[in-house]
Amino acid sequence: RSTAASSQQPKQANKQTTETKFDIGKTVATMSSGYGIRGGIGRCYPFFAGYKECLKTETTSTGLDCKDFREDYFECLHHRKEYERIDTIKEQAKLNEIKAAGGGGGGDEH
Numbered sequence: 001r002s003t004a005a006s007s008q009q010p011k012q013a014n015k016q017t018t019e020t021k022f023d024i025g026k027t028v029a030t031m032s033s034g035y036g037i038r039g040g041i042g043r044c045y046p047f048f049a050g051y052k053e054c055l056k057t058e059t060t061s062t063g064l065d066c067k068d069f070r071e072d073y074f075e076c077l078h079h080r081k082e083y084e085r086i087d088t089i090k091e092q093a094k095l096n097e098i099k100a101a102g103g104g105g106g107g108d109e110h
Contacts, residue, residue, distance in 0.1 A: 044076035 034045040051073045054066035063070065075081050 044073060047073040047076045 034042055034048070036042040036045075047069070051066060051069040054069045055063070058065050
């Protein structure tokens with residue numbers, strides 16, 4: 001019994017719970033560890049790492065130098081641009097169906 005308990009302890013001791021923080025002006029960016037839910041590197045960690053590296057060389061207090069890195073990281077997390085693009089495509093497909101059915105009313109045909 002003591003052997004099983006001792007074999008579990010190293011696994012728990014190796015578990016990393018590091019926290020990455022960096023400060024830019026009033027903004028502090030934090031990511032818990034960079035590990036994904038099933039182990040390995042998290043899907044957005046490469047974007048976070050790029051953003052973090054950019055902030056190390058940031059020359060403005062507003063974070064404008066790293067705007068693109070931040071945008072990529074947040075897109076990876078939340079997919080807002082992706083969902084917006086999907087909605088736009090679906091809307092256009094509906095309009096195309098209506099137009100093909102002859103009920104366009106779009107006003108561009110004279």
